[in-house]
Amino acid sequence: MRVRRCAHLMFEPREALQFDLDSLVGGGDGLRTELSLLALVPHNRQEIAVSVAEAALLARVPCTTWTDLETLAATHDPDGIHSLIARGLLIADDADHAADRARDDRVREANWHTLSAVQHYFGCWDGVRSGDETRRAGYVTLQDLIAKLGEPPPPAQEHSSAAARLPLPPPQTSDFDDLLRRRATCRNFDTTTALAQTELATMLHRVFGAQGTLQINGGGDTTVIKRNSPSGGGLHPTGAYVIARHVQGLACGLYHYRPLEHALEPMRGLAQDEADDLALRSVAAQAYFAAAPVLVVLAVRFPRNFWKYRNHAKAYRVTTLDVGHLSQTLYLSATDLGLGAFITAAINEIEIEQAFGLDALVESAIAVCGFGHRAAQRETPEFDPRGLVWRTDGTRTR
Numbered sequence: 001m002r003v004r005r006c007a008h009l010m011f012e013p014r015e016a017l018q019f020d021l022d023s024l025v026g027g028g029d030g031l032r033t034e035l036s037l038l039a040l041v042p043h044n045r046q047e048i049a050v051s052v053a054e055a056a057l058l059a060r061v062p063c064t065t066w067t068d069l070e071t072l073a074a075t076h077d078p079d080g081i082h083s084l085i086a087r088g089l090l091i092a093d094d095a096d097h098a099a100d101r102a103r104d105d106r107v108r109e110a111n112w113h114t115l116s117a118v119q120h121y122f123g124c125w126d127g128v129r130s131g132d133e134t135r136r137a138g139y140v141t142l143q144d145l146i147a148k149l150g151e152p153p154p155p156a157q158e159h160s161s162a163a164a165r166l167p168l169p170p171p172q173t174s175d176f177d178d179l180l181r182r183r184a185t186c187r188n189f190d191t192t193t194a195l196a197q198t199e200l201a202t203m204l205h206r207v208f209g210a211q212g213t214l215q216i217n218g219g220g221d222t223t224v225i226k227r228n229s230p231s232g233g234g235l236h237p238t239g240a241y242v243i244a245r246h247v248q249g250l251a252c253g254l255y256h257y258r259p260l261e262h263a264l265e266p267m268r269g270l271a272q273d274e275a276d277d278l279a280l281r282s283v284a285a286q287a288y289f290a291a292a293p294v295l296v297v298l299a300v301r302f303p304r305n306f307w308k309y310r311n312h313a314k315a316y317r318v319t320t321l322d323v324g325h326l327s328q329t330l331y332l333s334a335t336d337l338g339l340g341a342f343i344t345a346a347i348n349e350i351e352i353e354q355a356f357g358l359d360a361l362v363e364s365a366i367a368v369c370g371f372g373h374r375a376a377q378r379e380t381p382e383f384d385p386r387g388l389v390w391r392t393d394g395t396r397t398r
């Protein structure tokens with residue numbers, strides 16, 4: 001048998017403070033510090049406690065080439081080696097460890113930058129209810145936050161005195177400014193009105209559709225698509241996975257949007273209560289967002305971007321910036337159609353990926369957006385200081 005270290009691995013020395021009655025009784029501060037060393041392994045999203053000796057052994061096993069197990073066992077504790085294999089930190093080339101090897105191969109082949117892989121896979125949630133912790137801690141409004149945390153840093157940095165500033169002429173305005181100003185994150189969806197299919201089609205086409213294509217003859221069949229948003233390397237690795245809850249003439253369920261054909265691929269039919277439940281779990285229990293008739297998961301196919309930006313320190317950042325651009329195009333497209341829209345990154349990626357059957361090592365959710373008709377009456381606060389969406393009595397302006 002041969003072994004190699006898993007493709008991506010980082011060590012975190014972690015410190016946890018534990019309540020300690022003995023310390024308190026003995027006149028101490030009642031706290032005990034527990035130190036541990038964790039191996040962070042993106043291919044199985046696991047934090048694995050290791051000893052310093054195990055970390056030293058891992059540091060001596062190459063990850064690009066295979067080492068004969070017997071050769072390694074001649075200089076290192078064989079039980080320790082087998083324990084690292086069993087925990088997926090060392091990858092073995094035998095049949096018993098094929099599943100672990102396949103997962104490691106998929107992350108390896110995706111050309112991740114190690115820090116980014118750790119950041120992404122350890123930032124994913126499963127079963128989280130956003131806001132529960134802050135509510136428990138008493139942080140609900142901005143006023144609560146200021147009372148507990150003090151003032152936030154100012155809205156803009158100051159680099160000179162007021163006298164040194166150069167005043168600019170008033171900005172030009174056009175209808176576009178009106179559209180930009182009316183954009184506001186919607187937390188009040190009309191739960192009775194279905195979205196028309198043409199509204200859904202227009203939104204998907206404007207935001208995710210191919211507005212033009214370029215064929216490149218490089219021996220294969222490479223198609224480059226143009227969207228209404230920029231994308232790092234022009235690669236557009238972001239896919240649109242639709243949770244359709246309430247669309248006229250469209251069965252409730254999960255779909256994938258095909259940007260070139262402007263068509264939906266049905267992935268799974270859902271009963272209404274299943275779709276409602278998935279929507280709520282997807283947005284980590286933010287009920288005001290789950291009420292949107294359509295939610296769209298923005299999932300990045302990392303190997304597509306990393307095909308060009310291999311093991312690149314900026315590549316992951318670029319993919320998340322792409323998602324941000326798509327979300328602004330989605331907001332503006334919705335505002336233009338008289339719809340409300342939202343984005344949230346407080347999402348349960350793992351539940352979303354399971355529901356759609358996505359292989360997270362290839363394609364993973366970064367954000368969830370949604371859109372639909374706004375309610376007639378505002379119940380949940382929105383950020384609309386100029387009153388362009390809501391009147392002071394909570395009724396809609398248009």
Ligand SMILES: Cc1cc2nc3c(=O)[nH]c(=O)nc-3n(C[C@H](O)[C@H](O)[C@H](O)COP(=O)(O)O)c2cc1C
Nearest residue numbers: 130183184185186286343344345346367382383384
């Ligand atoms: C990446 C991103 C994540 C966000 N996540 C949440 C969220 O989890 N919950 C929420 O209520 N709003 C979320 N928002 C919306 C912001 O709260 C909102 O954009 C901000 O308050 C400004 O309001 P506006 O969009 O109406 O101008 C998010 C916005 C962005 C850009």
